[in-house]
Amino acid sequence: MPAEPDGLPSGAIASETAPGGEPGYARVVVDSRLPQLDRLFEYRVPPGMTGVEPGVRVRVPLRGDRMTAGWVVETADARAWEGEVADVEKVVSPVPVLQPEVWALARAVADRAAGGAADVLRVAIPGRQARVEKQWLARERSPLPALPALAESEAVLPRLVEDRRRVAIECAGGVAEVVDLSDAIDSGATNRTAWVGRWAIALAAIARQAVERGEQAIMVVPDHRDQRQLRIALSAAIGSERVVELDARQKNPERYRGFLRCIDGDPVAIIGPRSAVYAPAANLGLLAIWEDGDPLLSEPLAPWVHARDAALVRQSQSGCALVLAGHARSSDAERLVELGFLEHERLGAHRVRVLPSALTDDSRRVPAVAFRAAKEALATQPVLVQVARPGHAPGLRCGDCGVRARCTSCAGPLGRSARGAVPSCRLCGRLAAAWRCQSCHGTTLTEVGRGSTRIAEELGRAFPGVPVMVADGEHERLTVDAKPRLVVATRGAEPIADGGYGAVLLLDGDALLSREGLRVAEEAVRQWATARALAADGATVVLTGAGGTTVTAITGDTTVPFAKAELAERRSLRFPPAVRTASVVGHPDAVAEAIEVLGVLEHLDVLGPVPAPADVVKGSREGELERAIARFAYADGARVAGIARGRVLAAAARPRKPGAPPRLRIRLDDPEPFDGL
DNA sequence: AGCACGCCGACT
DNA sequence: GTCGGCGTGCTC
Numbered sequence: 001m002p003a004e005p006d007g008l009p010s011g012a013i014a015s016e017t018a019p020g021g022e023p024g025y026a027r028v029v030v031d032s033r034l035p036q037l038d039r040l041f042e043y044r045v046p047p048g049m050t051g052v053e054p055g056v057r058v059r060v061p062l063r064g065d066r067m068t069a070g071w072v073v074e075t076a077d078a079r080a081w082e083g084e085v086a087d088v089e090k091v092v093s094p095v096p097v098l099q100p101e102v103w104a105l106a107r108a109v110a111d112r113a114a115g116g117a118a119d120v121l122r123v124a125i126p127g128r129q130a131r132v133e134k135q136w137l138a139r140e141r142s143p144l145p146a147l148p149a150l151a152e153s154e155a156v157l158p159r160l161v162e163d164r165r166r167v168a169i170e171c172a173g174g175v176a177e178v179v180d181l182s183d184a185i186d187s188g189a190t191n192r193t194a195w196v197g198r199w200a201i202a203l204a205a206i207a208r209q210a211v212e213r214g215e216q217a218i219m220v221v222p223d224h225r226d227q228r229q230l231r232i233a234l235s236a237a238i239g240s241e242r243v244v245e246l247d248a249r250q251k252n253p254e255r256y257r258g259f260l261r262c263i264d265g266d267p268v269a270i271i272g273p274r275s276a277v278y279a280p281a282a283n284l285g286l287l288a289i290w291e292d293g294d295p296l297l298s299e300p301l302a303p304w305v306h307a308r309d310a311a312l313v314r315q316s317q318s319g320c321a322l323v324l325a326g327h328a329r330s331s332d333a334e335r336l337v338e339l340g341f342l343e344h345e346r347l348g349a350h351r352v353r354v355l356p357s358a359l360t361d362d363s364r365r366v367p368a369v370a371f372r373a374a375k376e377a378l379a380t381q382p383v384l385v386q387v388a389r390p391g392h393a394p395g396l397r398c399g400d401c402g403v404r405a406r407c408t409s410c411a412g413p414l415g416r417s418a419r420g421a422v423p424s425c426r427l428c429g430r431l432a433a434a435w436r437c438q439s440c441h442g443t444t445l446t447e448v449g450r451g452s453t454r455i456a457e458e459l460g461r462a463f464p465g466v467p468v469m470v471a472d473g474e475h476e477r478l479t480v481d482a483k484p485r486l487v488v489a490t491r492g493a494e495p496i497a498d499g500g501y502g503a504v505l506l507l508d509g510d511a512l513l514s515r516e517g518l519r520v521a522e523e524a525v526r527q528w529a530t531a532r533a534l535a536a537d538g539a540t541v542v543l544t545g546a547g548g549t550t551v552t553a554i555t556g557d558t559t560v561p562f563a564k565a566e567l568a569e570r571r572s573l574r575f576p577p578a579v580r581t582a583s584v585v586g587h588p589d590a591v592a593e594a595i596e597v598l599g600v601l602e603h604l605d606v607l608g609p610v611p612a613p614a615d616v617v618k619g620s621r622e623g624e625l626e627r628a629i630a631r632f633a634y635a636d637g638a639r640v641a642g643i644a645r646g647r648v649l650a651a652a653a654r655p656r657k658p659g660a661p662p663r664l665r666i667r668l669d670d671p672e673p674f675d676g677l
Numbered sequence: 678a679g680c681a682c683g684c685c686g687a688c689t
Numbered sequence: 690g691t692c693g694g695c696g697t698g699c700t701c
Contacts, residue, residue, distance in 0.1 A: 025701095027701090028701080030700095030701095032678085033678090034678065034700095036678090036699080036700080037678095037700070039701095040701085041700080041701040042701050043701060044701090060701080061700095061701085062700055062701080063678095063679075063680075063699080063700045063701095064680085064700090066679090066700095068700095079701095081701055083701065084701070085701055086701060652678095653697075653698075653699095654696090654697095
């Protein structure tokens with residue numbers, strides 16, 4: 001058996017209460033951000049109070065009569081705490097929203113990330129909706145209808161769930177038509193069809209393996225666009241009654257309704273964004289992460305855990321099957337493959353041809369080969385044009401002296417959102433109506449670069465009579481029909497075309513690769529692979545402005561060698577994911593102390609400390625704080641997290657001015673410091 | 678966090 | 690004598 005990716009501590013919920021009768025004491029995790037309060041507190045269950053059970057929400061006094069929200073983790077007849085014990089004030093709701101598995105997961109994830117369990121629970125458990133809860137408590141459990149007939153295309157990765165396999169899947173692209181039953185209940189419509197990525201159909205077939213065994217499947221997707229495709233594919237594969245959505249975009253009641261359905265324990269597929277990895281599934285057969293390389297899977301709240309890491313912890317606790325899938329292999333997944341922890345799998349085959357094309361000169365924005373491919377395809381099919389930036393002109397310069405035009409209030413770059421529009425700041429959005437150059441006082445502006453709308457205009461002129469559509473953050477489009485048209489989309493905003501695109505033009509490869517950052521090349525390959533996957537079988541994909549290993553990653557039929565090369569390079573440089581990192585930010589004294597204590601570990605090195613950028617910790621002044629980065633081996637993860645937690649705890653006890661930033665903040669595996677490398 | 682407890686310098 | 694400074698400790 002291969003080694004675990006790293007050491008993972010565990011926790012457990014228990015009930016020491018004799019069956020029948022009310023427990024005497026409850027041990028509660030309180031909903032607090034303070035590291036000092038990240039442990040269980042014992043309370044007495046006052047005589048006459050009922051419903052104090054593991055998992056329920058309670059209100060408890062903490063420090064005098066101030067009330068705090070919390071969750072009961074365990075109950076007991078005998079007290080374990082020697083000191084004074086206060087009474088549980090009330091049971092907020094009878095629903096056991098904190099399932100034992102989720103408590104163990106939150107505890108282990110928090111320990112691994114050197115954070116608080118309550119911070120994880122805040123992500124894991126949605127806010128209570130009293131009305132929804134009432135409906136749920138009064139529900140009638142009706143048996144689920146029989147599974148739909150098995151489609152022949154579903155014969156993929158046999159016994160994945162049954163054998164509890166752990167696999168990294170590289171999915172080839174392409175789209176396919178499925179019967180869309182996903183909202184038939186709402187619309188009453190029947191026999192509608194929708195086009196979804198073949199990846200969604202493959203994942204749905206895998207989820208079916210779990211459901212057939214009477215188990216639950218959790219499938220985490222980066223955004224609602226992927227979630228929609230997966231919902232449609234799952235509805236066809238297992239029936240819409242077995243699809244539970246946990247979408248942060250949903251209204252709160254909807255979200256809570258989905259959450260409660262998980263608790264029922266029915267064999268369903270649970271789909272949702274990064275927080276869905278914590279869904280209260282008690283009989284989990286499968287945990288899948290789609291596009292595990294997508295930065296959206298990184299939780300932007302303390303303790304900043306990536307859904308992939310939470311999934312690894314959860315898999316080790318539950319022993320379920322594990323899938324990390326994507327159109328491109330992430331360097332993180334590749335590390336786990338090379339470690340022997342994940343099997344390598346590949347689904348489908350590319351049915352497109354990819355042509356690299358150098359940028360010959362900037363005035364000919366669309367290279368001849370791309371132009372030809374588009375023209376040919378537009379006879380019968382839509383064509384996708386992927387661009388790097390939205391709007392008209394992403395940058396502006398002074399027409400007289402050439403200095404970059406900047407916002408007068410925040411110094412962000414000025415751009416133009418539409419032809420002839422008033423320049424506006426791309427950071428804060430402020431309009432710069434009467435712009436005047438700071439250095440030469442000139443008033444004319446020249447445009448730098450091309451955004452989606454400008455490229456759309458230019459292509460519209462180049463292909464007269466062809467409709468042009470823009471899809472970006474402002475103009476959201478999920479789908480387009482099969483009619484010939486040009487679809488200009490920013491990366492990540494590409495609509496799915498019925499039948500697939502006849503050609504895909506990946507413009508702006510240079511702009512994508514010119515940024516600095518550890519993951520720039522990997523992220524570019526991922527975004528190209530995502531767009532390539534939207535092409536119809538037999539289509540031509542043209543990649544412009546890229547060079548080196550990124551080109552062969554996308555012209556070949558697998559991205560695995562690219563991921564291997566990326567990982568090998570990171571190993572030689574000691575960069576993540578070859579190593580783990582601890583970003584230590586705070587008062588110079590506290591940072592120095594933390595580094596000193598961490599320094600006892602053998603395979604740990606420290607970069608810095610250097611003055612921290614002011615925006616790293618909000619509320620801090622420039623130069624006030626320092627930052628150091630410690631790099632360490634996965635095997636030392638538990639020890640580093642323990643030390644980090646100890647230092648943060650010690651620093652929290654030190655007095656500081658009200659409103660001042662924390663004296664010490666330690667983030668494990670923070671990607672931010674490496675963005676600029 | 679936020680508050681009480683406690684031990685040293687200037688005050689009516 | 691005692692009022693109040695904020696370093697230290699604690700929250701069941």
